[in-house]
Amino acid sequence: METVVIVIHLMVVLALVLVVLLQRSEGGALGIGGGGGGGGLMSSRGTANILTRATAILAVAFFATSLALSLIAKNEDSPASILDAAPAAIDGAPAVQDGDTQNGSGGILDDLQGLSPPSGPQVPTAQ
Numbered sequence: 001m002e003t004v005v006i007v008i009h010l011m012v013v014l015a016l017v018l019v020v021l022l023q024r025s026e027g028g029a030l031g032i033g034g035g036g037g038g039g040g041l042m043s044s045r046g047t048a049n050i051l052t053r054a055t056a057i058l059a060v061a062f063f064a065t066s067l068a069l070s071l072i073a074k075n076e077d078s079p080a081s082i083l084d085a086a087p088a089a090i091d092g093a094p095a096v097q098d099g100d101t102q103n104g105s106g107g108i109l110d111d112l113q114g115l116s117p118p119s120g121p122q123v124p125t126a127q
Contacts (some may be wrong), residue, residue, distance in 0.1 A: 009065035
């Protein structure tokens with residue numbers, strides 16, 4: 001489902017960029033030319049109306065797919081933060097629950113204090 005919405009979103013983005021670039025700017029540098037007057041469909045006024053409506057429709061589609069992607073991401077089962085998990089039991093001691101201060105352990109730092117230091121390369125002491 002997420003992949004389908006992402007593909008639709010990317011197609012809408014590309015179409016929106018194309019439609020915006022096709023519109024006549026103040027100087028007419030990137031706009032499509034259209035000579036002659038009149039009120040025909042492909043006159044400059046008719047083309048401007050079509051491109052303006054297409055931009056509005058694509059903008060609504062862009063916002064809709066963006067909201068859909070954010071809702072999909074919110075509802076996905078993502079792993080919880082490690083900060084939300086209870087600290088693991090160390091040396092066979094039971095895990096400490098919130099507010100439990102028995103055995104002098106008030107948090108994860110106190111639990112980690114009893115562990116041995118890492119065996120990797122050590123930083124030399126200051127001289």
